[in-house]
Amino acid sequence: MTTRDDILGRVRARLNRTDANAATGRIAIDTLLVARPQGPRPQVDPEKSALVARLIEKSLAQSSTVDRVATLAEAPAAVAKYLRDNSLPLQAVIWPQMGQLDWLAAGVAVAARGAVDADLVGITGCFCAIAETGTLMLCGAPDAPASVSLLPETHIAIVPASRIVPGMEDGFALARAELGQLPRAINFISGPSRTGDIEQTIVLGAHGPYRVHLILLEGQ
Amino acid sequence: MESRSRQFKANTLAALSNPGLQQNMRQAKGKFVDKRAKSIRELDDFDGTRTAAAAIRNRVLDNLDLWLEKFEASASARGATVLWAKDADEICRHVVDIARRHEVKKTVKSKSMLSEEAGLNLALEAAGIQPVETDLGEYILQINNNEAPSHIIAPVVHKSLDEVADLFEKVHGTPRKTEITALTREAREVLRSHFLTADMGISGGNFLVAETGSVALVTNEGNGRMVTTLPRVHVVITGIEKVIPTLEDLSTLMRLLPRSATGQSISNYVSVLTGTQAAGDLDGPEHLYYILVDNGRADLIGSEFQDMLRCIRCGACMNHCPVYQTIGGHAYGWVYPGPMGAVLTPLYTGLENALDLPHAATLCNQCGVVCPVKIPLPELLRKLREKQVERGLRPQGERRAFKFWARLAASPTLYALAAWFGVRYLKQLAGGRKTITSFSLVPEWMLGRDFPAPEGKTFRELYAERGEKK
Amino acid sequence: MRAALFVTCLVDLMRPRIGFAALELLEAAGCEVVVPATQTCCGQPAWNSGDHCAAVTLAKKVIAEFEGYDYVVAPSGSCADHIRNEYPKILAAEPEWLARAVTLSGQVFELTDFLVNVVKLERVPGHFAGSVTYHDSCTGLRSLGIKAQPRALLAQLPGVELKEMRAAEDCCGFGGAFSIKFGAVSAAIAERKCNNAVATEADAIVGGDLGCLLNIEGKLRRLGDDRTPVLHIAEVLTAK
Numbered sequence: 001m002t003t004r005d006d007i008l009g010r011v012r013a014r015l016n017r018t019d020a021n022a023a024t025g026r027i028a029i030d031t032l033l034v035a036r037p038q039g040p041r042p043q044v045d046p047e048k049s050a051l052v053a054r055l056i057e058k059s060l061a062q063s064s065t066v067d068r069v070a071t072l073a074e075a076p077a078a079v080a081k082y083l084r085d086n087s088l089p090l091q092a093v094i095w096p097q098m099g100q101l102d103w104l105a106a107g108v109a110v111a112a113r114g115a116v117d118a119d120l121v122g123i124t125g126c127f128c129a130i131a132e133t134g135t136l137m138l139c140g141a142p143d144a145p146a147s148v149s150l151l152p153e154t155h156i157a158i159v160p161a162s163r164i165v166p167g168m169e170d171g172f173a174l175a176r177a178e179l180g181q182l183p184r185a186i187n188f189i190s191g192p193s194r195t196g197d198i199e200q201t202i203v204l205g206a207h208g209p210y211r212v213h214l215i216l217l218e219g220q
Numbered sequence: 221m222e223s224r225s226r227q228f229k230a231n232t233l234a235a236l237s238n239p240g241l242q243q244n245m246r247q248a249k250g251k252f253v254d255k256r257a258k259s260i261r262e263l264d265d266f267d268g269t270r271t272a273a274a275a276i277r278n279r280v281l282d283n284l285d286l287w288l289e290k291f292e293a294s295a296s297a298r299g300a301t302v303l304w305a306k307d308a309d310e311i312c313r314h315v316v317d318i319a320r321r322h323e324v325k326k327t328v329k330s331k332s333m334l335s336e337e338a339g340l341n342l343a344l345e346a347a348g349i350q351p352v353e354t355d356l357g358e359y360i361l362q363i364n365n366n367e368a369p370s371h372i373i374a375p376v377v378h379k380s381l382d383e384v385a386d387l388f389e390k391v392h393g394t395p396r397k398t399e400i401t402a403l404t405r406e407a408r409e410v411l412r413s414h415f416l417t418a419d420m421g422i423s424g425g426n427f428l429v430a431e432t433g434s435v436a437l438v439t440n441e442g443n444g445r446m447v448t449t450l451p452r453v454h455v456v457i458t459g460i461e462k463v464i465p466t467l468e469d470l471s472t473l474m475r476l477l478p479r480s481a482t483g484q485s486i487s488n489y490v491s492v493l494t495g496t497q498a499a500g501d502l503d504g505p506e507h508l509y510y511i512l513v514d515n516g517r518a519d520l521i522g523s524e525f526q527d528m529l530r531c532i533r534c535g536a537c538m539n540h541c542p543v544y545q546t547i548g549g550h551a552y553g554w555v556y557p558g559p560m561g562a563v564l565t566p567l568y569t570g571l572e573n574a575l576d577l578p579h580a581a582t583l584c585n586q587c588g589v590v591c592p593v594k595i596p597l598p599e600l601l602r603k604l605r606e607k608q609v610e611r612g613l614r615p616q617g618e619r620r621a622f623k624f625w626a627r628l629a630a631s632p633t634l635y636a637l638a639a640w641f642g643v644r645y646l647k648q649l650a651g652g653r654k655t656i657t658s659f660s661l662v663p664e665w666m667l668g669r670d671f672p673a674p675e676g677k678t679f680r681e682l683y684a685e686r687g688e689k690k
Numbered sequence: 691m692r693a694a695l696f697v698t699c700l701v702d703l704m705r706p707r708i709g710f711a712a713l714e715l716l717e718a719a720g721c722e723v724v725v726p727a728t729q730t731c732c733g734q735p736a737w738n739s740g741d742h743c744a745a746v747t748l749a750k751k752v753i754a755e756f757e758g759y760d761y762v763v764a765p766s767g768s769c770a771d772h773i774r775n776e777y778p779k780i781l782a783a784e785p786e787w788l789a790r791a792v793t794l795s796g797q798v799f800e801l802t803d804f805l806v807n808v809v810k811l812e813r814v815p816g817h818f819a820g821s822v823t824y825h826d827s828c829t830g831l832r833s834l835g836i837k838a839q840p841r842a843l844l845a846q847l848p849g850v851e852l853k854e855m856r857a858a859e860d861c862c863g864f865g866g867a868f869s870i871k872f873g874a875v876s877a878a879i880a881e882r883k884c885n886n887a888v889a890t891e892a893d894a895i896v897g898g899d900l901g902c903l904l905n906i907e908g909k910l911r912r913l914g915d916d917r918t919p920v921l922h923i924a925e926v927l928t929a930k
Contacts, residue, residue: 004304005458011285014522032279033431039272039472040265058485090392102588103263114502117416124659135488138669142500144504146449167476168471181298184497184504185449188490193442196482197357197374199381200246200251206356207411208442208489209548232875308801542861542879543872580872582865582879583738584828605740616738626744628738629699630751632728643703655911666868669908672704679697680707683725 043167044132051164052216058134061192063204064212070219074156076106078215079123083108086211088154089125092121097143098158113148122152122209128163128171129214133190136214137171142184149189155209157189160220221308221339221368224267225565226573228493232580233549241378245548248377252539255483256590257551262485263475274594276469277530279298280430282463284521287463288512294318294433294441296399298495300508307515311335314341314511315422315455315609320351322507324419328411330444331355332424332439333372333533334513338567340422341366344531352414354443356407360384363391368548372556372608373481373535377677378548411443417561421447421505428510430475431466433493435510438477438487445489448653454493454505460512473532476536476592495541516568524603530593537587537597543580552577559587559597572613578604639678691809693721694756696764698796699731700900708900710922712765712801719809721846726755732764734772737891749777753790761808762798764768765924767830770800775833783798802828802898802923812846818929819849822921823885825906826859827899840898840923847927852858853890857872860886864905880909887918894919896926 011017011038044054056066069078083090090108115122116118127139136157140146149155165171168188175182204210210212224231225309235241260266271432277315280287290304304312311334319327329335329351341362344351353362361367364387369375376384381400388403389396392410397403423444435456437444448454464470470492479486497504520526533622538544538558549557553574553686554565591597609615628635648674651658659671693716697709714722752773756762764770772888777791805811822844830836843848863869863879883906887895895910895918897903907920 002304002307003310003514005302006306006329008285008513008524009517010301010514011521012461013289015285016522017282017285018670022286029283029286029430029465036431036466036468038468039276040263040268040473042262053392060488062488066322114408117412117492121285123555135486135490140501140517142502144496145502146445147503148344150445150449162427168474169468172467172471182434182492182494184495184501186491186492186494187445188492189275190488195357195441195490196362197376198400198403200248200374200377201400203401205408206441206443207354207408207415207446213258229872232872236874236878246758272897418841459782542863543875545879547873560896579868580875582828582861582863584861584865584875585832586828586861589832602738602740605738607740609740609742618739622736622739622741622744625731626733626741626748629731629733630744630747632730635730639703644924649875654916662870662873664873664876666909667873668912669873669880670906670911672904672911675706676705678704679702680727681727682706683709 008116013137034038034193041167041169042132046166048161050220052161052165052218054131055091055129055134055164056216058131059191059214064134064191064214066214066216068216068218069219070217072101072158072217072220075215075217076101076108078102079156081110082156082213088119090188092123094123095125095144095148097121098125098181111136114145115151117151121154121156123150123158124149125158126163128174129159130168130171131164132167136189138181138187138189139175139179141159142185146185146187149187150208153209154211154213156213157214158215158217160217161171221336221555223554223565223569223573225569225577227552228551228576229581231551231553231621232547235551238554240380242549244378244380245545248374249545250454252483256480256536256539257481259483259485269475272472273592274530276464276472279465280336280463281521281529284460285463288460289541291430292431295510296433298433298509300433300495301567302510303513305511305513308338311338311457311511311513312340315340316343316347316349317644318422318453318455318509319344319347322419324349326350326352326418327420327422328352328354328412328414328418328447328451329422330424331440332422332445333555334459335422336369337515352411354411354414354447355440356404359407359411360387363387368550369689370557371535371538372533378550380501415446415450416449420453420455421451422455422457425446425462426477427454427472428458429465429467429471429492430463432494437491437493437541438471440488442489445491448491448493448504448505450588452505453507453613455509457510457511459517460514461517461656476530477534480536480590480592485554520567525563525567527595530569530595531560534592534595536590536592540586541588541591542582547682561599563597563600563604571604571607571611575608575613588638597621599605636680640681643674643676643678646674647675663681691721691761692759693726693763693874694724694726694759696729696732696756696762697725697726697762697767698730698900699768704904705900705922708765708922708924711922712763714815714928715801715805715811715924716763717809718815719805721809724759729755731774732769732847734769735866737772737776742780745780746754749791750787751778753777753787753794757790757794759796759797761804762794762797765801765922767800767827767836768899770798770831770873771833773798778908800834801838801862802843803834805837806839806842814843814927816847816929817849818847818919818926821928822894822896823853823887823890823892823899824858824900825862825887825902827897827902828833829860830898832858832870833887836898839874843923853892855886855890857886860903862905863909864901866901869905877909880905881913884909884913888915894921894926895923896923898923
């Protein structure tokens, strides 16, 4: 007998499993996976300006910083300004899907690829953002590698206001609708990496970024 | 992991006489409790969310075999290999086999309590594979001669900054640092090189999503992401009870887990990982394995202890437990401390190997009211006590004392007689003082307290006398 | 209205005056109070130590003695909860007894809960002057919701000032048999409770469960405090 059969066999015996109740159980499972009921959710005003306001408020509470510009085309200049203001290098690794913007004009040297250890700044877009908690939802793809939001000390994310949703459930619904099957990696990011392991004192910048900066595109 | 739960009593005395530990525990208590209290106020319907979460967990446990089959099918369809392990040995065998198959020399680990159950690090080392713990707390323990964690989410809650500073100076051979930020950076630099050079990542799994065949990983440090993004191979080790139906259920549970654990609205990183690196992907593992572990869990299904399997490992029960706050986690002697550990340890390692644990609770139910999935922990502890009695595992003297009391209480005449003598004896023992300072019948009580003297007559006597006077 | 007083074994043995205070309060509230003479213990120690058999015997004894009154009142959240919420579990396997347990369950009340929420006592008979700090005992608090009731009653005494202690809802470390099995741990928890209570500089420490009060008093005296009285709420409400 395999371990699988042994474990499942004991679970089945303890649940008084029969062919008949297995069949009805499977139907119940399939029904549930279609219905996908939701639990109670805190109220989040779904109106666009309210979503923007809440995302900003919660992002700041997560120790992220936020800048607001109108359009995507203005993002490179905002990135350059942030980097200069914080005395960070004007050099970044970037998601290939964002590489077509005019970074040269803004004075930022970008490399469109996955991140390596030496990269100090990583620039990403986001699949959507979650207003409830101030969270970025990043879906991995060949032109959106996960390492860019992870290895560099500074992570800059470009967030179109139209992609702000109230809660995590809405992010998942969007993923199902737009992507079909889930990507290999969905990463929900809420502020810089941190640890409280030593004396329960929160320190920013554990293994991931020390800084997370959102550039909110209000007109997009 | 070898259990030291049999030495619980001695462990508690050692903990109480360790001033450093006492200081550290006092400090931690306030932080955990206050932060949680604040963060749950953000939810409009905290209790309704707890009820929903308990229902999600029950839904799976009531048909666990079918949900496991569903998860296995979904995960396999996305290219993961699903393995099963009955016990600690089989977990270790699987991991070593996988490592050998993929010619792994070094593996980076994000926190997994199941790897502690399995004693995996020792098994990997014995097989010539280097395990590196990457959660800051777990890393501190590993470089301190593989010390055991004392908390399931804050593994070094028992240590002070000074102790960590000493350890880093000694092990890293660097100048002593006294700032937590500097120590954290030092660990980051050491561990970064391991992330970049490891062939295999090992993680636990906070939840397995049956709908999509995904594992959800919750971390703050980002080490969970490193471990599952950079190495060629990713192994998830998790209990069979961790399945949940849908991503909607994950969303509900994520409103409770971080708040209950660390008092955060959301943890920094929640990763939902599905399958292996896809065509064109620039990162992610080429091979993904799930090891679904029994190690005592299957036998709880359908039993009076099934509720315990709802546990989502947040640690709120221990953070709020007066006993845990007083003795810390090591005293419990195995992987899981506090109330949830006092239930799980006897169930997973044998009732007779952890006789004290179910009794090491005041049944104050602070754990029960904070549990995000409404596990009736005091009731489960009480049931374990009942099991001990049924199986004749309690000490003779204790059984006799309880039987004696029960017999007295069942007979009003005997009770009155014994009470008459008892209260007079105690009154005399007090010798006119308010309290008795030496009383050999209850030596444990007398360890740290006086015994208040009784008035000298029972209520029943006095009430009867009053009746006569009237 | 006929109310039966369940004195509790601990009050019977250790602090009869609490029993008389409870009696006085119930009478002040207009109850005809009956004290069943054969009462002993509710059986909670047996149940909590895993002795199902003894718990059944004592549950049946209490049910037989206390059914048939309008109410049953106990000056203890812990004992009242045991009768109200545990008896139905203890007797689940015996339908006839279960039915009787369920009926009794609806009639049993903790003293302060009864005074405030059932008979709505508006003038407590005592006179107590000074400040008090109130320890919320675990079972009463978390299983019966006893929190506002004792405070509402204390507020009826014009001379009483309530000084809340830090962590009033934290366990005192008593835990019944826990205190004699793991005495050192229990006493360490009690010490935190005492420190929080003493820090209020209240004239008295007050609570609603004698087990906790004996634990706190025992620790307080060992710590060298011979002065601060540790009182049951019924004693305060009937103080002369």
